[in-house]
Amino acid sequence: MLRFIPGLTLISILLFSTSIFAANPLADWQPKFDPSNAEYTYLLSTVGHPAIKGATVGYRIRDRVWQESGGRLFVDYRPISQLGGEKDVLRKLKMGAIQGMLCSSVFAPNVSPRLGLVNLPFLVDSFANLEKFRQNEELFSEYGIEAEKQGIIVADFTGYGSYGWATKTPIKTVAAARKQLFRIAQAPVNVDLYKAWNIQFTVMPWPDVPQALQTGVISGLDHTPIVCNITKKFNVAKNYTNIEYAQGLYIHLINKKWFNKLPQDLQQILDRAIKEESAKVRALTEQQQLDQIAAAKANGVEFNTLPSAEKAILVKLAEPVVQKWGKIIGLDYLHKVQDELKD
Numbered sequence: 240m241l242r243f244i245p246g247l248t249l250i251s252i253l254l255f256s257t258s259i260f261a262a263n264p265l266a267d268w269q270p271k272f273d274p275s276n277a278e279y280t281y282l283l284s285t286v287g288h289p290a291i292k293g294a295t296v297g298y299r300i301r302d303r304v305w306q307e308s309g310g311r312l313f314v315d316y317r318p319i320s321q322l323g324g325e326k327d328v329l330r331k332l333k334m335g336a337i338q339g340m341l342c343s344s345v346f347a348p349n350v351s352p353r354l355g356l357v358n359l360p361f362l363v364d365s366f367a368n369l370e371k372f373r374q375n376e377e378l379f380s381e382y383g384i385e386a387e388k389q390g391i392i393v394a395d396f397t398g399y400g401s402y403g404w405a406t407k408t409p410i411k412t413v414a415a416a417r418k419q420l421f422r423i424a425q426a427p428v429n430v431d432l433y434k435a436w437n438i439q440f441t442v443m444p445w446p447d448v449p450q451a452l453q454t455g456v457i458s459g460l461d462h463t464p465i466v467c468n469i470t471k472k473f474n475v476a477k478n479y480t481n482i483e484y485a486q487g488l489y490i491h492l493i494n495k496k497w498f499n500k501l502p503q504d505l506q507q508i509l510d511r512a513i514k515e516e517s518a519k520v521r522a523l524t525e526q527q528q529l530d531q532i533a534a535a536k537a538n539g540v541e542f543n544t545l546p547s548a549e550k551a552i553l554v555k556l557a558e559p560v561v562q563k564w565g566k567i568i569g570l571d572y573l574h575k576v577q578d579e580l581k582d
Contacts (some may be wrong), residue, residue: 400463
């Protein structure tokens with residue numbers, strides 16, 4: 240089952256995003272310096288909230304770059320969709336109106352089909368495999384090569400955890416999952432995957448999810464423990480099934496034309512800060528997932544792991560999706576990644 244539900248306005252998105260947190264969710268993240276005299280400004284956007292470790296990287300880069308550049312380059316980081324939704328921000332990034340974007344992995348194929356690699360089921364499916372993929376510089380360079388041809392540099396990525404199912408009732412078999420109606424992201428790989436699994440789903444804007452869960456429009460949610468706990472989805476969906484079929488990412492994109500106009504020393508400072516701070520935040524994200532699972536369990540959320548025989552069913556059914564998208568991404572490249580990530 241596939242149903243499309245109209246989205247809310249940007250204002251509604253912002254109101255929802257901030258309502259579950261403090262009155263001013265960015266109060267603790269204000270710069271401790273005056274950026275008004277910066278020679279260069281790097282405007283960086285994301286839909287992510289800094290309560291999620293993966294979305295704090297912009298602030299970490301901001302403070303480090305300011306110090307190392309002697310105040311010449313200011314990273315003006317704008318989380319929580321302050322500059323618009325991802326579709327609008329990507330358009331601005333291509334135009335150069337915005338210089339950088341932490342793009343969600345589910346939206347990233349709109350930049351380049353190859354960026355959809357990380358959405359393929361049971362490929363980059365663990366923190367260990369994610370890091371193994373990132374540390375292979377040849378594979379990572381090829382990952383961003385199509386985007387760079389379009390004038391966008393794929394600089395690095397952070398994440399928001401491992402995908403699974405948050406549901407109102409426990410799910411321990413594929414048959415039980417097929418009795419649910421899951422909300423999934425509006426991403427072509429995900430749509431194909433749920434069709435292949437023969438599991439009911441609906442594509443729904445994120446701000447609509449709380450009411451849909453409460454009223455029974457949906458009974459489950461395809462997302463990560465970090466996001467489900469921080470955004471209070473576990474208040475209604477009190478069960479979580481570990482599937483770990485993919486890792487959710489914030490992919491750091493830069494307007495290449497703007498970057499190339501920076502003085503070389505500032506290019507080096509920004510590039511180094513992005514890479515080193517992203518690596519630190521990826522490690523913090525793995526710990527945050529463990530912490531959020533522990534906190535959710537303490538509040539009565541039941542966690543289950545799909546038995547290996549049941550998971551094997553999902554893996555087998557997903558193979559045609561992998562092959563279909565492998566042709567789009569590039570089968571030679573996909574096979575190189577698969578070989579690298581073999582146990």
